[in-house]
Amino acid sequence: MKRQPDRSLQDGQVLRPWTTTDAPAMQLAMRDPLVRQYASRLMDDRDAVLAAIHSWSDQWHHGTGAAWAVVGPGEQVLGTVRFGLLDAELGTGAVGYWLLPEARGRGLASRALNQATAVIFSRLGWHRIELYHAVENARSCAVARRGGYTPEGVLREAMRYPVDGRWSDEHLHARLASDPAPT
Numbered sequence: 001m002k003r004q005p006d007r008s009l010q011d012g013q014v015l016r017p018w019t020t021t022d023a024p025a026m027q028l029a030m031r032d033p034l035v036r037q038y039a040s041r042l043m044d045d046r047d048a049v050l051a052a053i054h055s056w057s058d059q060w061h062h063g064t065g066a067a068w069a070v071v072g073p074g075e076q077v078l079g080t081v082r083f084g085l086l087d088a089e090l091g092t093g094a095v096g097y098w099l100l101p102e103a104r105g106r107g108l109a110s111r112a113l114n115q116a117t118a119v120i121f122s123r124l125g126w127h128r129i130e131l132y133h134a135v136e137n138a139r140s141c142a143v144a145r146r147g148g149y150t151p152e153g154v155l156r157e158a159m160r161y162p163v164d165g166r167w168s169d170e171h172l173h174a175r176l177a178s179d180p181a182p183t
């Protein structure tokens with residue numbers, strides 16, 4: 001597998017693979033209340049973050065996932081987009097994302113989702129990518145729609161967020177490799 005590519009977004013913002021030097025930034029981001037609320041996994045210590053960054057790199061090389069950091073012009077971490085394969089035979093994976101508060105409200109998440117999705121379809125050859133968000137998370141729903149992920153329904157109590165262990169009804173969106181890219 002070739003190296004995981006970078007992608008330019010806008011105003012000097014870039015998608016690039018996470019590196020181990022980002023570990024402190026990831027630990028800080030995990031303290032943001034909204035990032036924490038919707039994290040599928042809480043990574044509070046440095047060892048857990050480093051292990052995750054190594055595993056994302058391995059996943060890219062095996063075609064089973066990929067994670068990009070969204071960084072600003074000064075290389076500061078602003079967010080992430082991360083994919084993981086759910087079913088290799090079906091070529092079905094899932095995606096998740098977050099932005100730090102200072103990067104929200106500018107369309108950055110939608111652009112990052114769009115660009116990263118294009119790389120996954122073209123380079124890893126997946127067939128379908130699913131996106132789940134808590135039903136009350138309207139901002140995430142808007143990102144999904146802007147990213148060309150079609151709403152497919154509600155999955156009752158399909159998720160349990162580690163921050164408080166509550167059951168969450170999840171809105172499912174998905175994009176197929178054959179779906180048109182959003183304009």
Ligand SMILES: CC(C)(COP(=O)(O)OP(=O)(O)OC[C@H]1O[C@@H](n2cnc3c(N)ncnc32)[C@H](O)[C@@H]1OP(=O)(O)O)[C@@H](O)C(=O)NCCC(=O)NCCS
Pocket residue numbers: 034035038096097098099100103104105106107108109110111132133134137139140142143146
């Ligand atoms: C979900 C999350 C990434 C959405 O961030 P966001 O900034 O609302 O999303 P976008 O980057 O797509 O930006 C959309 C906003 O930018 C505005 N915007 C400005 N220029 C824009 C452009 N060129 N294109 C699109 N939107 C633009 C939009 O109007 C919208 O703002 P509004 O909702 O106030 O109208 C963010 O709220 C977050 O990190 N939340 C915590 C973690 C989380 O919920 N993760 C998802 C779990 S499923």
